[in-house]
Amino acid sequence: MRRLYNKFLKRWKDIILAVIAIILLAPLLMLIAVSIKLDSKGPVLFKQQRVGADKALFTIFKFRTMCVDTPKDMPTHLLTSPDAHITRIGRFLRKTSLDELPQLFNIFEGSMSIIGPRPALYNQADLIEKRDEVGANDLKPGLSGLAQVMGRDTLSIEDKAKLDGLYSQNVSFGTDIKLIFNTVQKIIKRDGIQEGAS
Template identity: 50%
Template sequence: MKSALDRNPMEGKKVIFVENQNEKENADGVCGHLEAVGESDYSPSFYEKYIKRVIDIVLSFGGLVILSPVYLAIIIAIKVDDPGPVLFTQKRLGQNKKYFKLHKFRSMKMSTPHDVPTHMLDNPDQYITKVGKWMRSHSVDELPQIWDIFVGNMSVIGPRPGLWNQDVLTAERDKYNANDVKPGLTGWAQINGRDELEIPDKAKLDGEYVKSIGLGMDIKCFLGSLGVFGGDKSVVEGGTGEMKKNSEGK
């Protein structure tokens, strides 16, 4: 039996998206596939390879220790609201398009389809638990990713990791080398619109981060993300897809 985290055939490749209506619809809602057009030639800086990793280890370890009582309270709340697993895992795209398993606190009901982004669900609100609604609006459901940072699959700051089958997003990010850095818990796109952004705009902002990556940029993203935990009005259940539906309906 093959593992769900088998090697991505596009790992380390530069890709483009080829639209084809005869193929299966991907997680971005478009029919087509990724096609390799070369090898990635991105060269990480000294800051990315060493300093950023040390910062990630220190912050993630401290976060795991300090937030342990919060984790316990959330676990109890999830269990009471909708019995089932506390953690939700998904196959995501990591640095250089390598697959990894991302962890979240489960905010959706057990009946929710797996590996389907929220904007692809019909009426996504029906799948979200009461506790989950609060967690998502305050980004609390993302807290288990502190472990993903500690083990090296993610960074505190970086482009948000896309689903393994979000081919349009992957291709757009490749235009800006945004797939060549570690994905993050938060990033430049998250503090500049989040769900209000279309895929090309998100990818462009991720590219701006990669172009300016450094301690100053990471501090700016980190400080800009602190307000999210007070309630993020840019979170739209269903994301850009839901906003399109509402716009078309009007």
């Protein structure tokens, strides 16, 4: 059953849930887009190359939360002064994780899944290498995942990779549903969000 889920059902679940979410959240998506345009100069969407399944690169979509002159390919938690780059509306979007909503379109078109390892930047060689060791790079990256609900930005590279590997060995419908509900709880509590280098 797990093999069937991984090969077919997980993808169909992703499509159905992504379509439902896009339809229900359409007014919110439009409101956020307008707010970004009114708040600062630049595009509504932030696009970036990330590592997908089998380490193939894909373009991830996010709502832009930073000024256009921010270093593009550096993880936010490594910026020495992230507050200097984050826009006013961006601060709210990041705290509520609403900046991640455009990834619903990544999920719909097939480069991402609802649950999986968070997509690494192409230059995060340490994380990519650790995920190779545990087989996590074989999976589609997720909007959320086990590492997200277990600590998110506060976890070390090693711990993130271990949790991603643990998920890769236990992918199932029940696990995914549980992680979806856990993600909602974490977002409401705003757990694990860290801006800037620690």
